[in-house]
Each structure stands twice: as C-alpha cells, then as structure tokens.
Amino acid sequence: MMSETSDGFMRIAPDVKLGERVEMFGFVNLYGCEIGDDTRIGTFVEVQKGARIGARCKISSHSFICEGVVIEDEVFVGHGVTFVNDAFPRATTASGELQSADDWQCRETRVESGASIGSGSTLLGGLTIGRRAMVGAGSVVTRDVPPGVVVAGNPAKVLRSLDGDPRPKDS
Numbered sequence: 001m002m003s004e005t006s007d008g009f010m011r012i013a014p015d016v017k018l019g020e021r022v023e024m025f026g027f028v029n030l031y032g033c034e035i036g037d038d039t040r041i042g043t044f045v046e047v048q049k050g051a052r053i054g055a056r057c058k059i060s061s062h063s064f065i066c067e068g069v070v071i072e073d074e075v076f077v078g079h080g081v082t083f084v085n086d087a088f089p090r091a092t093t094a095s096g097e098l099q100s101a102d103d104w105q106c107r108e109t110r111v112e113s114g115a116s117i118g119s120g121s122t123l124l125g126g127l128t129i130g131r132r133a134m135v136g137a138g139s140v141v142t143r144d145v146p147p148g149v150v151v152a153g154n155p156a157k158v159l160r161s162l163d164g165d166p167r168p169k170d171s
Helices: none
Strands: 002-005 008-012 028-030 069-071 109-111 149-153 156-161
C-alpha cells in the first residue's frame, strides 16, 4: 500500500509489524519486517522482509537493512549504512538463469543492544556487533565486533575499549 504523508511518500506493506509510536519520514519502504516501539526511521530507508528492529532505535536516512538483520533495542544506525546478507552474490546460476531464493543462503547479522553504527559503514553478513560497541563512520565490518569497543577502518579493527558511557564528559 502507498500512503502519502506531510513528509512525503511511504510504502509500508500490510505484513509489517509496527510497534507503538514509531516515527517514519518520507520515502520509506518497509515489507515483511518488524519495527519496535518508539523507533525512528529516517528518509529513504528500506527494511526488507525478515529484518527485525527493536525498540527505541534510530535508523538514519539512506540506510539499507536487508533480510537476516536483527537490530536489538536502543541501537543507532547512521546515515547511508548498508547491511549485506549474501557471502557470494550472483545475478544468475551457473547455467545462466536468474537466481531464485533457493540459489543463495541468507547470512544473519545481529546488532546487540545499545550499539552504534557510524554513517557510511558497510557490514558483511554473518556477523555480531556486540552490546554498546561503536563502529566508526565509513568502516567496512568483516568480522564480529566484541561488546563495548570502538572499531573503525577498512577492514574495521578494534581501536579501544569503552569504559562505561561512551559520551564525552562536560569539561
């Protein structure tokens, strides 16, 4: 179904499970997914079937959340974040026919509670981003990220551990 709002157009399929007080902005495409209570979904975000987003999350504009992605509660996803769910992507089979759902294996990615994913990051499939971990902007995450650490780079590497709340203290 297509619905027009004051913020623009949104395509929200009837099989989407929306929690209470979910805020969405124009040009959102959601189908077959679950979105938890009090979550905000920015402009130009797509969330595919089978993806789950927890409560009190912020999904920033231009992000792509594919099948197999589980985002737990209180996760921040920056602008233009891309999740990948196929370890060997191909358009066609060996015989040249278009691939179907039977021709590939979806790899699950889990982002645990309180984690933050910086803008422009890409996360390969089959990973876990640990609780309250931070992924620096522009990172390419190729392996699991332990809880409570900061990673950055291509490929992303652990830079340091976070002690308690990662927000800077007032001077």
